[in-house]
Amino acid sequence: MSMLPEKENQNQMSASEPGQRLTLEEVRAKLKGQTGKKYWRSLDELADKPEFGEMLSREFPQQASEWIDPVTRRGFLKLAGASMALAGVVGCTKQPDEPIYPYIKQPEDLVLGRPVYFATAHPFPMGALPLLVKSDAYRPIKLDGNPEHPMAHGSSDAMTQGTLLALYDPDRSQHILYRGETRNWPVFQAAFRGMLADKKASGGGQGLYFLSATVTSPTLAAQWKKAQASYPNAKFLQYEPVNRDSAYAASKQAFGDYLDAQYKLDQANVILALDAEFLSGIVHPGFNKLAGDWAAKRKLDGTDEMNRLYAVESWTTTTGLKAEHRLALRASEVGPFAAAILAQLNGGAAPAGYSWTDEQQKYLAALVKDLKANAGKSVVIPGEQQTPEVHLAAIAINQALGNAGKTVVYTETVNPMPSIQGDDLKTLIADLNAGKVDWLVIMNTNPVYGAPVDLDFITAMSKAKHTVHLGQYLDETGNVAEWHINGAHYLESWSDARSYDGTVSIIQPMIDPLYGGKSEHDILQQMLDDPDTSAYGAVRATWKQQLSAKGDYEFNWRKALHDGFLADTAFPAKSVAAKNIAVNVSAPAAADSIEVIFRPDLNLYDGRYANVGWLQELPRPVTNLSWDNAAMMSYGTLDKLKVEESDVIEISVNGSKVLAPVLAVPGHADNVITLTLGQGRRNAGRVGSGMGFNAYDARTSSAPLIAANAQVKKTGNKFEFAVTKSHYIDHRAMYAGGDGSGTHSLEGNETLTRGIIRYATLDEFRKDPDFAHQGEGHDAPEPDTSMFASYRYDKNAWGMSIDMNSCVGCNACIVSCYAENNIAVVGRHQVKVGRNMQWLRIDTYFEGDLAAPRAHFQPMACQHCENAPCEQVCPVGATVHTPEGLNTMVYNRCVGTRYCSNNCPYKVRRFNFLLYSDYETESLKLMRNPDVTVRSRGVMEKCSYCVQRISAAKIAADKGNRQVRDGEIVTACQQACPTSAITFGNINDRSSKVAKLKAQTRSYGVLEGNNTRPRTTYVAEVLNVNQELAAALGEGSPQQNG
Amino acid sequence: MPVREGTYGLLAEFDTPGELVRAAKAAYGSGWRRLDCYTPYPLEEAAEAIGFHRDEVSLVCLLGGLLGLAAMYGLETWISVWGYPLNIGGRPYYSWVAFMIPAYEWTILYAGLSAAFGMLAMCGLPSLYHPLFNAPNFRNGATNDKFFLCLEADDPKFVLDEARKFLEDQSPVSVVEVEY
Amino acid sequence: MAQIFDRSSNALARMSLVLTGLIVIALGVTLDQLQRSPWVTRQGQRAEQPVPFSHKHHVQGLGLQCQYCHTSVEKSSYAGIPPTKTCINCHAQIWTNADLLEPVRDSWATGKSIVWTKVHDLPDYVYFNHEIHVNKGIGCSSCHGRVDEMPIMYQQNTLQMEWCLNCHRNPGKNLRPTSQIYNMAWTEPSELKPVWCASTPDKDGVPTAQSVNCTMQEPAAGGQLASLSGAPVGLHAQMVSDAGGPPMPVSAVYTKYTSQEALGKFLVAQYHIRTPRELSSCEVCHR
């Protein structure tokens, strides 16, 4: 809604609430006579009313965005209150008395001040992510992958990291509501059980419908199975807007059963991704394992062999940009292209009606040749958001190449109750409209927000006699349901889940439900004979048999909890052969028609994380777009539609309309507009409500993935994005240092010229392993190129090495850093003006023609330069070097001149321009890492190499009278990285991993020509380019380009 | 201190600087030592005439400057090398190049303050009350357009009548006796 | 045209100049003193507590070990404030009706914490770690003073940064054998009260405390473990048993230390205390 520019927004608001306009006089009147704290509280209350925001945009049009912005406003109000309190004591502040609240009975195993680690799992529709949770005094404060688990090996991802903040979100629903009034659980139980008793007695549950989120819990499936016995006519349906319908439909067709495909990238030399974002986050099932395996074959560690990735995709993803050869195709052409590959492999007929450009044909030919040459050692991965045809083609190609059983195996689905969710939803709506539904229980899904517009879910829902909504937020669905049950977060409740390979993890609660939330297990249990059994009991019951079979149940149960998973529960491969694999390709769309594709947001998924500030603020990969979503398109389409970036356009698809601002994306397929789901929430909470536009408004049940023949109209409005990176086109002539084409990125060209990014093809690397230090300005000055003697770091010397070959730009590291280092969320407006606080960012550079660029991802945090330019200019010595070579920032000494930031060539310092940290919200205090200072206003901050972890390790080592071991200190970013791109350690220890990486010929320092002597170095990228294809397409090698 | 009573001196008023200088020369020539001239602007010739050739302001200024230099340079060195030595971006503890600048500024600061306050102190300022201000014509002229010669009673040569006679011989506008 | 000012004004003017100078100096001195004064540091202030708990009574009178209540001092950054349970352990039997203990019984009955006021309160940006200090030979009394002589707890030292640095820049002057950590009455060795210490070559991975043995009574010739001051107390004993390390060999050679300087030097070397430059590096305390 507020995606619209302020003016539009204002009109809408005043239109909807005539006579509700608040004037400045009224505000003054309301505040009159109230002073001090009360004054601000009243202002705060006022500020929560919509009229207030409207008033502001009317009275102060230019500043309104800042005031309305929830985060900024909160900061302002709290600051104002705090500054009143501080008014008298500035200068000679004395600390206020601090109370101590000791335990009554302290738990035996609790040592206050020492974190404890527990294993659990993050249940996610694409497969659970096993976790190891760091808990301080029983408050979970950091989530990380379970290092023992075969799927993740300790890595995690951005969304999982973000669920920690979701736990402590103050906007979570805190009560059970009946028609908006607070009730308690027994009242609901009485009503629900009363109904159940009736249903059981008559009709076997006729008229009782459950609409659930994708089921990942075997226990939930078991509970339902038991309930079904008593209520044979009750229905359990699943719907999530982002689902696996295509994959399931294809496998049903090919194998006659719902199966999951498991790709073994450790076996594959050639990989083809068909719109598959398998390197871009857990939106793709099995992400951590796929990315880890893919990267493992690119380390060039003692070998000069590596895998090769081809990507055919319609919008620009990190997966495509990491590919050696990327082909941008309209989404509707990916299927036919795959069919053409299949045809060439099988010798069958190419799909009719499709003609490929010269370039596409060359790509196709080379790709087929490469696949054939690597038969059995190649793999084709279809994208989850592609049509069943693409999945079917992938199954067929893999079969034709003999990959099945080798690089791809098929197993039982992670979802114990697989179904085509689109059909499920249609069934439900039909029954609702037919008046068949008495009780509709919606569990952890939000169809009012996310169901296809043409199905008009909200009207259908109103036809149910009784509706129950279980969810962590009082969201769009919860708002209209009769009953709202506040849901428990997964860190608060017992459950279980399978990771994508099938391995079972027990989900154990880390903390008592903050607001007494309930889980779906609690609801279903009401239908069983033992309705008072807790979720804990239900989960134990599910695994009792299996765990008892292997010995003592209690021992095995404890072991399962301790390990975080049940060993050997991965699905075995099914020996199946695809039968019906005819790929039916629909007729091609008109060549210049515009099609719209819908993709889950990489940060917010389907919108469920919309109120997680970390994820809202996290710049999306590729676009670096923060807080908003956009109608993404190529530069070519931009010209074709005669629109410019930031123009708000109206997109009409199948009669549905949505207003969206335009963002150009390099490498995007022409004639395609990508809309990401998950924004435009109305009832997400204070952070997420009103951010971006709701792409579901244009998504219909007939075209949930690709919508053809979209109409685009310019509205004449503008919308300023909060993009964290500048993107200019290089219009310089050759003599002025440009390339003269006018189609390249200025940043990209400059980056290569400046030696910030260095890379080579595999052939070039084989010829010249030292390529990273060839060329002008590519070698560091000698250590003693100074008037003064260098410092000697003779004990520990901490350093970091980042493998540019492995980094896939998935952002997991950034969110991990948020959690570990108490980084503040600053809000949309502040990001827009460039004040985001992430200590770590992933710099994305586009090389070459922006229509088909190559991209480079470079994680960039404080480089801990030995000759740090920042330190020299600090007038108070607030940033200094430690004897171990850390560039340490002493927050409490900082007066905030910001000189250090100006003098930092890497611009990695972050400044608290306003009071960004939330000192007020109680629940957020529980989340903070107690080992890291929460930074206040006016203080500079930056990456510390997780100095708190270094100190803890040193204390442990000193206590044990030993050296810190290699690998003992793991930085938060390193820990989260799915591809092990980041390595940290003691560079003085020759045998340490990091020292070995730094000794590689490919290792180089960014801007080392300045003699800053950065402690973080990068291992230059090597691309296994298909020389034949490159030659055919006339692509230059990096040495020529750079 | 007891209040001084009696005559402070004899004050002769002149219209032009030339007359004043001539009179002053004459007085100095005839052995007057405790005498002073008062002019509305600096008149070097008059000072020469009464034998005031050099002052010590420059010396005080130099000493002050040296003190400032030593103080700041010493402070910087002590702080950075002994007080709390910190590794600042790999720069040496004893970064004399950088230290020169504040030291230079303090040299000027101390020198300037010494010159200014030294000058005031040597002149005996502030002296808000001065016997000369008792003279009826002094304040009217001395800071405006008149020139004065004062023969002070402290001079061993000072005998009221002789002094008056001497002054009147210099063709002043007036001669008045100034009381303490 | 007469005088504007009185005769006295000259003296007044000069005096006020001098006074101004003096006032500036005095102000500087005052502020300098003020920032170190108990008004700012809260040294010696006895905060209002719900129960007037006497460390003197419990430590000196009853002989309770520090760790009985402050259980995590050796294994965590935080020494620990005892839960109500610890109080009730005894006060379920003794002083069961004392008015003073009403808050304790109340807490036990209602399950609500006794709300103490923190006495040793460091700013939030200072990360002090008890564990490493007690394991490396800094005794309780070095920072907290003679707690056993404090009827009501108060802060003995300024806890200001200069005070911390005082020791971090020269740790030797406050080190004591780890066996004496909890000894409230520990004083630095002197000619009259020497300390004898023996050491064995230290091994990687074996806590340094185990390779040092000290006694305040002269060991028998050749060094007899049996002649040590009874059973080793506290930390030392626990660490030996914890790690299962070998006890001090019977033939250990003891050296006599009669000054803190000498003992400090010995312990700094034995405990591998980091160098002053490392210890006064900012990140040691601020993160």
Added chain:
Amino acid sequence: MATKDVKINDPMRDPVTGENRVIAPGHTLRSVTEKISRIVLTSHTPLGWFGGIMVASGVATLLAICVTWLFLRGVGIWGITQPVAWGFAIINFVWWIGIGHAGTLISAILLLFKQTWRNSINRFAEAMTLFAVVCAGMFPLIHVGRPWLGYWLFPYPNTMNVWPQFRSPLLWDVFAVSTYATISVVFWYIGLVPDFGTMRDRAKSKVGQYIYGMVSLGWRGSVRHWVRYETASLLLAGLATPLVLSVHTVISFDFAVALLPGWHTTIFPPYFVAGAIYSGFAMVITLAVPIRKFYHLEDMITIRHIENMGKVMLTTGLIVAYGYSMEVFMAWYSASHWEYFMMWNRMFGPMGWSYWVLITCNIALPQLLWLRAWRRSPSLMFLMSLIVNTGMWFERFVIVVTSLTRDYLPSSWGTYKATRWDYGTFVGTLGLFTVLFFLFIRFVPMIPMQEIKVLLPQSKVREEAEPLPEAGD
């Protein structure tokens, strides 16, 4: 030399040399005293003065509002951001300090060079220095994130045992600017003492006598005092000269010592100093032209003054132009990619417009100063002074902002947009400056009487036979 349009009987022109006079003929010691002290001692304050100070106070109130809000909320109310972490505050700081420099130059350097024409403008030029330093000095203090901890920049014994970091150019600034402010105040005050004596003796009201009596310290014009006084003035001038050069050099070090392309330049110290004098003289003209008109001081602040200042501006403007061209030349000649890109970006980047504003205002238009007629026209000079000060402000804008928007790492390039608080603060300091100046011209003799008197022929000790020379050489 005399040109056609010069009338030889022009009283402001020396009939022998054709040079303009420093002061108009016909003044006596008494008339000088009268004319200058009357402005201050009159009981009839001009209405214009009241009007002016009211307006200026209004603008200065804006500063108070801006600073209050700044302290309440933080520097985030300004447009500064990442990567442009310095914005208006530092630009204004450098600009104001630069303006201040002309005052010191006039009072000190020209004194050393015995340029007696300076005598009539040095007092208010110095006052301008002080007020500019007040405005400038405020910025480093308020621009920091935690201004209440600003005292940490001074070395004082503290309980943390930590000290300032002397390698930082910002700390050099602290000492340079505080020294500059102190020495300027002292120099100005010492210069005022004899004049205050005159005021004491001319004041009619008891209060006036009392106040001027106190601040004159009992000055009575003893020639012994005068000798010491002259020595001290010369010494202060001698000290202020290297000081004023060092201050802007040190301020240029804020940039030159940094690593940033566009800042890291050895040419900065001289060109900053020249630029400072350039803008300072412009400001003197901005102030002098209206004042001489309003208070009818045309016979003391003469066309010769205006013209001389025009010449100084032309000279320093050319030095500055040389600086700019050297930057361009070095960007090419150094063959350093960073320098080359920086220069390209400065000219043609997104902030390129500011560079061309600067070139227009600082180099192109000031070439009009070659025209004698322009230099001799107070109103045209007034216009030029405004142009030059705009240009000098933009010079700092280009250096501070444009350089920061695009530095080493292209990923972190950014942009800068000032907010209303930025503008408010800047305009507010103009108000504060004006208020202070209004107070100054009302309560302090704005032209040094004793120094003017020295210029009069009557002040010389002459041999009887010698004829009375004309005034003013």
